[in-house]
Amino acid sequence: EPEVTQTPSHQVTQMGQEVILRCVPISNHLYFYWYRQILGQKVEFLVSFYNNEISEKSEIFDDQFSVERPDGSNFTLKIRSTKLEDSAMYFCASSANRSQPQHFGDGTRLSIL
Amino acid sequence: AQKVTQAQTEISVVEKEDVTLDCVYETRDTTYYLFWYKQPPSGELVFLIRRNSFDEQNEISGRYSWNFQKSTSSFNFTITASQVVDSAVYFCALSAAINAGNNRKLIWGLGTSLAVNP
Numbered sequence: 001e002p003e004v005t006q007t008p009s010h011q012v013t014q015m016g017q018e019v020i021l022r023c024v025p026i027s028n029h030l031y032f033y034w035y036r037q038i039l040g041q042k043v044e045f046l047v048s049f050y051n052n053e054i055s056e057k058s059e060i061f062d063d064q065f066s067v068e069r070p071d072g073s074n075f076t077l078k079i080r081s082t083k084l085e086d087s088a089m090y091f092c093a094s095s096a097n098r099s100q101p102q103h104f105g106d107g108t109r110l111s112i113l
Numbered sequence: 114a115q116k117v118t119q120a121q122t123e124i125s126v127v128e129k130e131d132v133t134l135d136c137v138y139e140t141r142d143t144t145y146y147l148f149w150y151k152q153p154p155s156g157e158l159v160f161l162i163r164r165n166s167f168d169e170q171n172e173i174s175g176r177y178s179w180n181f182q183k184s185t186s187s188f189n190f191t192i193t194a195s196q197v198v199d200s201a202v203y204f205c206a207l208s209a210a211i212n213a214g215n216n217r218k219l220i221w222g223l224g225t226s227l228a229v230n231p
Contacts (some may be wrong), residue, residue: 033218043158043204043221056218091158098217099165101148104158 002026006105023092033093119222136205146208153201
């Protein structure tokens with residue numbers, strides 16, 4: 001069964017450094033999402049992306065965050081200058097259309113030191 | 114406002130017991146979707162079910178069943194004859210319309226941590 005794949009599975013970064021989290025959505029999916037989950041807390045929406053542009057972003061998704069779909073297969077989340085509070089599990093999801101379920105990758109655990 | 118409430122933070126049962134996880138939602142949308150996801154200790158999010166707002170039929174899948182009641186804005190999840198492998202955090206989520214057409218972000222409950230003990 002097709003899967004959403006995320007790399008790396010774990011990223012450790014010094015505070016203030018840039019980090020790029022990578023996702024390969026399911027190949028025929030058109031809608032892409034990033035969510036994050038701070039340890040022990042609920043999953044929070046960050047951003048949604050369709051037709052090469054952001055559809056919606058949450059208040060968490062400030063100027064330090066950006067997303068890109070550089071080559072038609074990858075979907076990346078960049079954090080420009082990481083903060084301690086960015087430490088979380090980041091999940092990428094994709095769906096075939098807006099009413100279909102979102103399928104999630106296994107997540108990237110981001111640890112900011 | 115759109116909101117999902119899972120009032121049960123933690124549930125502990127003994128294997129083979131039935132267990133129901135509660136989910137109550139709020140939305141002003143007339144069209145919406147409800148989901149359950151499972152997050153095992155390994156951390157990934159596993160899709161379990163989607164239900165749209167026009168379909169109030171209950172659903173059964175093996176030991177899992179879901180009871181959707183619009184009148185009480187609830188979408189409860191029952192595991193029958195629970196097993197140790199069911200131990201996980203279970204999230205209920207609501208898919209809300211973001212804008213005129215595209216994307217529906219998921220709004221999540223806080224999750225219910227289910228421990229099934231042998």
